[in-house]
Amino acid sequence: QQQVKQSPQSxxxxxxxxxxxxxxxxxxxxxxxxxxxQFPGKGPALLIAIRPDVSEKKEGRFTISFNKSAKQxxxxxxxxxxxxxxxxxxxxxxxxxxxxxxxxxxxxxxIQP
Amino acid sequence: xxxxTQSPKYLFRKEGQNVTLSCxxxxxxxxxxxxxxDPGQGLRLIYYSQIVNDFQKGDIAEGYSVxxxxxxxxxxxxxxAQKNPTAxxxxxxxxxxxxxxxFGQGTRLTVV
Numbered sequence: 001q002q003q004v005k006q007s008p009q010s011x012x013x014x015x016x017x018x019x020x021x022x023x024x025x026x027x028x029x030x031x032x033x034x035x036x037x038q039f040p041g042k043g044p045a046l047l048i049a050i051r052p053d054v055s056e057k058k059e060g061r062f063t064i065s066f067n068k069s070a071k072q073x074x075x076x077x078x079x080x081x082x083x084x085x086x087x088x089x090x091x092x093x094x095x096x097x098x099x100x101x102x103x104x105x106x107x108x109x110x111i112q113p
Numbered sequence: 114x115x116x117x118t119q120s121p122k123y124l125f126r127k128e129g130q131n132v133t134l135s136c137x138x139x140x141x142x143x144x145x146x147x148x149x150x151d152p153g154q155g156l157r158l159i160y161y162s163q164i165v166n167d168f169q170k171g172d173i174a175e176g177y178s179v180x181x182x183x184x185x186x187x188x189x190x191x192x193x194a195q196k197n198p199t200a201x202x203x204x205x206x207x208x209x210x211x212x213x214x215x216f217g218q219g220t221r222l223t224v225v
Contacts, residue, residue, distance in 0.1 A: 043216035105155035
């Protein structure tokens with residue numbers, strides 16, 4: 001599987017602040033980019049996803065920004081809340097690929113009250 | 114409720130034993146996947162299956178085996194050949210090739 005690089009590995013943000021997590025990829029065949037949220041001891045849950053024909057997608061406090069030319073995409077969490085404290089994974093999948101999603105290594109986000 | 118059910122939630126294995134982790138889905142998805150999660154390693158693909166009676170090795174298949182006899186079931190066997198089996202195992206399914214996957218709640222396997 002092709003690599004997806006995610007940063008930072010860990011992030012501490014004050015309540016009400018903006019949390020930003022970045023991902024970069026190399027495989028230009030990737031055409032779908034979901035983000036997952038995982039709480040300790042639970043399976044990852046789909047948070048928001050984007051296709052490369054748009055540069056931004058917003059759902060509530062969560063926004064994905066996508067830069068196709070730079071092969072980068074990022075997750076922004078506005079007005080971050082303590083309940084957002086979790087591990088976040090970016091992922092990518094190619095239309096012709098049968099082996100599913102390629103994941104970043106995750107970002108452990110802590111929102112301080 | 115539609116979803117993916119993994120069982121058991123916790124599993125303990127003695128060295129030299131084979132153990133089987135269950136994964137069942139009622140989402141009518143064709144594709145199913147097994148991932149292994151270790152701290153700081155993200156999710157690594159063990160095996161995947163796009164159709165009944167067919168499956169392929171992922172990045173870390175050594176020491177694992179699977180079967181796909183029914184569309185809704187994709188059990189994973191951790192064999193004694195897996196040298197470091199202690200990990201969190203996640204099963205997922207997907208409705209198509211270039212779309213999201215949906216995950217079960219995981220099985221935590223510990224070697225004792």
